Amino acid sequence: MAEIQGNATALCNAEGEITGASESARDLTARQNDEKNLAERESFLSGILDSIQDEISVLDKELTIVRVNSALKRRFSGGGPLVGRKCVEVYHCGTEFCEDCPSRITLRSGKVSSKIFSETKNGAVIWLELVTFPIFDPKRTLVTGVIALARDITERKRAEEESLRRRAAVEKLNGSLVELARNEKIYGGDAGVAFRAITEASARAMAVGRVSIWFYTGGNSGIVCKDMYEARRGTHSEGMILYARDYPAYFSALEEEYCLCADDALGDPRTSEFSETYLRPLGITSMLDVPIIVADKTIGLVCHEHTGTPRKWTVEEQSYATAVAGFASMSLEILARKRAEEGVRKLNDELEQKVGERTRQLLSAQEELIRKEKLAILGQLSGSVGHELRNPLGVMNNAVFYLKMVLSDPPGNVREYLDIIKNEIDNSERIIADLLDFARTKKPQIRTMTVREIVEAGLDRCPIPENVAVEFAIPEDIPPLRADPLQMGQVFQNLFVNAVQAMPGGGSLRVGAKIKPGATGLEPDFIEISAADTGEGILEENLGKIFQPLFTTKAKGIGLGLVVCRNLTELNGGKIRVESRPGEGTVFTVSLPAAGTGMGESQ
Known part of the structure; x- marks a missing residue:
């Protein structure tokens, strides 16, 4: 059934008198239908907006709120009406828009914009994600407003933070491993x-x-x-x-x-x-x-x-x-x-040590046996050989002396050859003397003498070349000592000869002396006399062998000189030791009892 709206209008003459009436009628059915449809669409739209749990607001181009849904109303339920207020006033309680405001960005660009921010609610921090969408005019040329959607992402943020925390924790644990x-x-x-x-x-x-x-x-x-x-x-x-x-x-x-x-x-x-x-x-x-x-x-x-x-x-x-x-x-x-490895290694080491020790014992025993056989033969032959050799050497020595005497001005090469013969005779005499002294050492004739006397006795028997400088470091107040001058003279002669031979290119021979007091009042004092050269030195592996009979590294000699030195020194109540560094030199030190200490007084 149609609904008609009627209107009547009075008609008047020039004097204002009513002369008639005008009536009109309008069918209101279409309008009412339009209003009804509009109300239904509004109700439908409100229902949709209110059913969305996210907070939604519609803003005009001035960013004034023109519509909100129930979720946004609930959030700001105690702050009065929201429609008609600026969004910055509602959301930020201020009047100034921030530069990165998504609504402003959407208005300017016509594109969707978003922002994540936090705020405090009832003492707790909540995180919100704000997304803004543009509203265009019918021709889609102008942006006439913004739809703003705010979503609570606190739980998601917490989950992300927890995930990051656990990831960092796992990385820390893995790094520790x-x-x-x-x-x-x-x-x-x-x-x-x-x-x-x-x-x-x-x-x-x-x-x-x-x-x-x-x-x-x-x-x-x-x-x-x-x-x-x-x-x-x-x-x-x-x-x-x-x-x-x-x-x-x-x-x-x-x-x-x-x-x-x-x-x-x-x-x-x-x-x-x-x-x-x-x-x-x-x-x-x-x-x-x-x-x-x-x-x-x-x-x-x-x-x-x-x-x-x-x-x-x-x-x-x-x-x-x-x-x-x-x-x-x-x-x-x-x-x-x-x-287990250490146990096996230890057993191997012990086995190797026992094998090595046994091998060294066998080799040492073999060497000792051979050395004793040689020494026994040497002792048997030394007397007769020494006698048989000394006689012709004496004749040769006398002949050299005679030739030097009768040849008052011999040519240079003759004098050189005579000197060579003389030196070789002296070397032979020294070897024979070492051989005889080793075979039958005499009892020392002990007497008191000074350090200089014993040193000079050795130097007198050893010609020192011009390229070897002899230095003395003997204190004037050093006490005398007791020893056999002939035997100890021979000891120092051998030491000085060895020192000179170790310095074929020249060097320095330093002779020193010092007193070494006894450790207790009952022990005697000793005088230590040292002979230090700057020669070639002795290899470390040879230091333990130089006092063994028949050991020598020289082209000439039979390896008895230092053996004789040790035997004669010990017979005189002393000791001899050696220190050497290859390329730096050698030091022989002879220790003899100081006079008045009781040692050697009865000999």
């Missing part, structure tokens, strides 16, 4: 050092107050702590023992469960036994224990103890603790292997 894998202390074979490195690294990575390593006692009746690291103090300790009879639930859990994860150690029935004696006094609230397994047998455990607010152990932390226990197992296996 890499650090342990590269730590040489783990592989050094010292379990104590390895345990300290493991507990320190684990405490840092897990951010716990204490990390400890325990091992079962005999029969699994208890566990003993081998290392406990307290992060706050930075100290290590050991020796604590926990017995199964005192904590039956805990020990039962260790046997039945691979990983004992007690987030609330005080309330967990597996660990609450420790509450009064261990947990509360130390402030421990959470425990994470994993076994140490060697050769498929559980021999101990690694314990992580957290202080402060109870902590929920993550899967990653449990996996890390298991890996840490693996490093403890590895260090023990390495220790066992190194001990």
